[in-house]
Amino acid sequence: MTTTTIDDPAAGCHSLVLRLPGTADPERLLSGVLPDPVQVWQTSVPAGADEPAAEERRRAESLRPIHRDAPPLRVVALRYADGAVDLVLVAVRALVPPAALRRIAHLALEGPGDGVPRWPAAARPGFVHRGGLEWGLGDPELRGVVGSARIDLTVLGGQAERLFLPAIALALSRYGGGSRAELGVLDLDDSTGEHVRVHSVDEHPQSSVADFLRRFDQAPSTPQEPPSVGVVLSPPFEEGSYTACLTPVFPLTVQLDRGSSHAICRFDRGIVDAGVAQRFCAHVAHLAGQLAGGAADRPLSGLELLPRAEQAALLGAGGAGDAPHVRGRIDRAFEEVAARQPEAVALLAGEEQLTYRQLNERADAVAAGLCALDIEPGSRIGVCLERDADLVVTLLGVLKAGCAYVPMDPRYPAQRLRFTAQNAGMPVIITSAPEFPPVPGIRLLAPGALTELGAGRPLAGARPSAEGDDPAYVIYTSGSTGTPKGVVVPHRNVLALLRATAEDFALGPDDTWTLFHSSAFDFSVWEIWGCLLTGGRLVVVPYWTTRDTEEFYALLAERRVTVLNQTPSAFAQLIHTDQRVRGDLALRLVIFGGEPLDVRMLAPWFARHPATDCRVVNMFGITETTVHVTAQTITPQEVVAGSRSVGRPLPGWSVSIRDERGRVLPPGPPGEIYVGGAGVASHYLGLHELTEQRFILDELTGERIYRSGDKGRLHPDGRLDHLGRLDNQVKVRGHRIELDEIRTVLLGAPQVTAAAVVVNRDQPDDPASSRIDAYVVLEEAADPAQVLAHAKAVLPDYMMPATITEVAEIPLTINGKADVSGLPDPRTGPAGASGAPGAPDAPDAQEAASSGIADDILSIWSKLLNTRVSLQDNFFTLGGNSLLVVRVLAEMRERNLPKVSPKQFYGHSTAAQFVELVRRLGEADR
Known part of the structure; x- marks a missing residue:
């Protein structure tokens, strides 16, 4: 955040409004007693002094700054229709300081007295510090418009000055997620004049209230950059209504008159939203009351930023407590659809076409085949198939057998496939991959062989419970420990997702969807079951067609696809093809997921496809919370504004933002996104400790919630901004990747003694230019090509480093972490970089x-x-x-x-x- 200092005369002016006796003549009172002549401007106001029109005129006059070429003091007498008179004094603060302004007020009220020192003819300009405020959420179109809020300090009694500034600093720390807070102070009673000082405060976890106040008592320092929040301390003005600065000196400025029982917060609405500012003021007052009323040895961490009632209201607004109890299983829901429309087309895969009846029957044969193998209900069944009709049939058949499917991509390295199979404890893997690695104790079966086993056999045994608590699938995601982790998701979660979205998106039998994504990517869960459980037609897109944008575009037009799900990176290429080919598409709904969306990329799409014809929805989601959590409809207005919003929670899901100690944060401040409700997964397979860390019981609501590790912030209207990750996890072209997993794999290679992994982007605004770069320290005479070969044997293509560069050492920060800024460019590093995918020898x-x-x-x-x-x-x-x-x-x-x-x-x-x-x-x- 950069704070700039802007020449603004209004920030260097102050004003005082005095109520004069009805018979007073201000011009006569001031005549001859000031060292320089001052004109008293007389203005008639056609309203009584207590009427709104008079109040507005009084306010406007008191906030009108001194012109640069005018004398440093302006005096205006406002005469009201009821005979009352207000005297408005506006002055340049550096030349007519508060003490001088008070003496002028005494002259007006009491008659001649001590004179006022002569002021220079040229007024010194004032300065306003304009910087960003991460949690401000201001509207740029309101830049320069000033808002205000009142802070009641009655609870502090005579301790206002001692406790109020620490309360603001503590609120700033909490709004910043517990980080270091800097509070600017401009003390108008200070002999140093117009100089800002800064209190820098850390909220140490083990600190007591007394420790915090002691540290705050230390002398403030001169800032290198003026902070974005500050306090203007002024002397008390019993004579009238005093305004210390006509525009905020800082983007958010609090004026505290010494001895007063309240403070006034004034803020630039282009930087700070009015609702956010009012909440901030209320939270400052709440913290101040706790500082005043609590024991000195009370832990500082025990002070609440938000009252309990406000926490409950925020959680309720975020959807907490609204999760419906959803019952049912995916396979049963599919059977209901098949019974309603048995001859409707369910699946299109190349030349193959299956009706709902045919799909149901073939899935029954798969289920019967598993039963013939005496596979126990509840078993986890591996599915490693190309994207074709057999894939969908097999997934449904596994569910019908009362088992959970574990999807694996046939293009994964053998070592990763073997790990997944062993970790999930699969009795059977259904695959047609000729090179699937053998795993002791696990049987490999082709889909056809399994179907033959089940041909003519009825499904034996009792059917699984219809409650839907059984696992439906286990999807493996990247893990920070160096190995993938399996996320276990029950049937009812998927049905809850459809209940939350089907009506809003108008999903139904007239829709045609594509299965574009790998079954090992949870976007496929939404594509397959979102389509089939609402009666639509599912077009299975072959792998190489997903890699050829022109061919995929032709398929969309030919099959008249209406619902398309894409990562933003993939859709960006489709936009270019659409501009060039200008085909006749039937799309009515485009849903983004998998990675952050830069809405600006959609401008050319909306130029050809009006938002009224094709709805575009940005959805934020996590595997552990069942694909989607929030939804935001994107219109050209969002594109122009550059919105980062991912919308509000889906019905039945809940979202809250919390700091590093799990405390609820209000709208504005960034923190960790916590997700609750109907989509929260069951657990991580075989990882009890990690499950307890990430899937927790919320003390405030009594519900299970998931700590996402994603950074976000809420808007006052409940919309969520997604701000990236808090940890070492990244999204590259829709894939969720733990950089620590890649680093662990590299460290496991022979002769590697240290490693670091980073994501670089050649073009900051272009996600397609993202690449993973790795750095390794090798023992003498080692070859980076060996490291590359080791990584290729373990990591899938989407996790493979684009470069592996040998370095003498991994530079470290003062905290002992890899110093990314100290790593060389992988293309110009001290040693050669080895690329990821290999290739046959080139011709001459x-x-x-x-x-x-x-x-x-x-x-x-x-x-x-x-x-x-x-x-x-x-x-x-x-x-x-x-x-x-x-x-x-x-x-x-x-x-x-x-x-x-x-x-x-x-x-x-x-x-x-x-x-x-x-x-x-x-x-x-x-």
């Missing part, structure tokens, strides 16, 4: 260059990779990823180069190979 570079297209290819690669590329370079070594592949292919089409499929690209990822491929394709087209 001279031969490739002779094709005449090498310059075009190298130019495109260099532009999109943001680095110089040679024919020997590997696209992925230089930081390429699946999204940049799509961009390369799109730019090639714009240059009328031969069409290359993503699958061909991945098989020819060195520049020389790729040039040779394009040359051959060009010759074939002739």
Whole structure:
């Protein structure tokens, strides 16, 4: 946060309003007694002194600053219709300080007395400190508009000055999440004049109230940057109504008149929302009362920022306590839909088409096959299949057998597949992958073999309970310990998600959805069951079609898809294709999830697809809370405003923001997002301690809630802003990744003694340019290529570092953590960087260059990779990823180069190979 100092005369002026006796003549009273002549401006106000019109005129006059070229004192007499007279004195504070202003007031009220020292002819400007305030939530269109709020200090009695400033500093600390707070102080009784001092305060967890007050008694310091919140201390003015600064000196300025029983908070509404400011003032008063009324040895952490009633109101507004008791199972809900519309098309996968009746029957055969194997209900069944009809049939069949499915992507490394199988304790894995690693004690079965086992067999045994408490699936997410962790989600959670969204999104039998995402990514849960449990048609998108934006766009148009779910990174490429192809799409609903959305990217989409025709919804969610938590409809207005809102909680879900000690925070301050309600998962599989840390019982509501590790803040209207992660977890192209898991894998490689992993982005506003860079310290004579090979054997492609750079040491911060700023650029580091995906040997570079297209290819690669590329370079070594592949292919089409499929690209990822491929394709087209 940067605070700037702006020349603002109003911030350097103060004013005093005096009520004169009805017979008083202010011009005569002041005439001849001031060292410089001062004109008294006479103004008639056609209203009684106590009427609103008079109050407004009085306020406006007292807040009108001194012009730069005018004398440093202005005197205006307001004469009201009822005969009352107010004298408004406005002065430049640095030249006519409070003591001088008081003496002038005495002259007006009591007649001649001591004179006032002569002031300089040129007025010194005032300064206002304009900086950001992370929790302010102001409206930029209201910049410069001043709001105000009153703070009652009656409870402090004669201790206002001693306790009020510490209360503000403590409130600032809590609003900042318990971090260091800086409170500016401008003391108008101080002989140093117009100089801001700063109290820097840390809220130590073990501190008592007495310790805190003692530290606050230390002398304030001169700030390097003026803080965003400050106090103006002024002498008492019994003579009238005094305003210490006509505009706030700080974005949020509190004026405390010594000896007063109240303070006035004035703030710039462009920086601080009025509702947020009023809450802040109330919280300061609440803390001040606790400081005054509590024992000195009371723990500082025991002081509440929010009264209990306000905490309860905030939690209620966030949805706490509203979770319905949802009963039922996914497979039973599907059977109900199938009974209503048995001949409706349920599934489209390539040339294969299944009705609801056919899908139900084939799933029954899978379930019967599992029963024939004597698989116990409640078992976890591995499913490792490509995206096709068999995948959906198998998932439904596993549920019908009373088991939970554990999806695994066939493209995961063998070691990760083996770990998942062993960790989940699977008796059976249903897979058609020919190279699935054998796991002792676990049987591998192809879908066809399982169906044959169940053919003609009725489902045996008692059906599972319809309550829906049984696990439906276990999805493995990245883990900070170096191994993935399984999230166990019950049936009822998925049904609650559909109950919360189906009516709002108008989901029904007329909709066509796509299954675009891997079954191991929880977005697929929403795609599959969101469609099939509302009677829609599910179009299964083959893997390589998901990697070819043009081919996927054609599928959307051909299949008349109406509901599309995408990560923002993937949809950005679809927008470019839409602009170029301008096809006839049937989309009526686009839902974003998986990663933060920069709404500005949607401007060209809305230019072709009005919000009235296609609703766009941004949803925030977590695997541990069943896919989605909040929803925000995006319109062109949000695009213009650059909104970061992910909306309000879904019905049945709850959201609160809490500090590092789990204390509820009000709207404005950032903190950790806690999620409660119908979507909270059961537990982490086999990780009891981690489950207890993250899935907790809320003392305030008695409900189970999940500590997300995500950073967010609430708006006064209940909307949530998602502000990233609090820990070492990141989102890269929709995938949730623990950098510590990658680091742990690297440390497990032979001869690696230290490692660090970071995410870099060549273009800050472009998520497609995100890449994972790794740094390793190796023993003498070790080869980074060995580290690369080790990582490829463990990590899936989306977690593979784009570069692995050898360094002499990992630089550390003073706290002993990796100092990311001290790491070299992976492309110019002291040692070579090894790229992630490997490639076959390239053909001779001279031969490739002779094709005449090498310059075009190298130019495109260099532009999109943001680095110089040679024919020997590997696209992925230089930081390429699946999204940049799509961009390369799109730019090639714009240059009328031969069409290359993503699958061909991945098989020819060195520049020389790729040039040779394009040359051959060009010759074939002739």
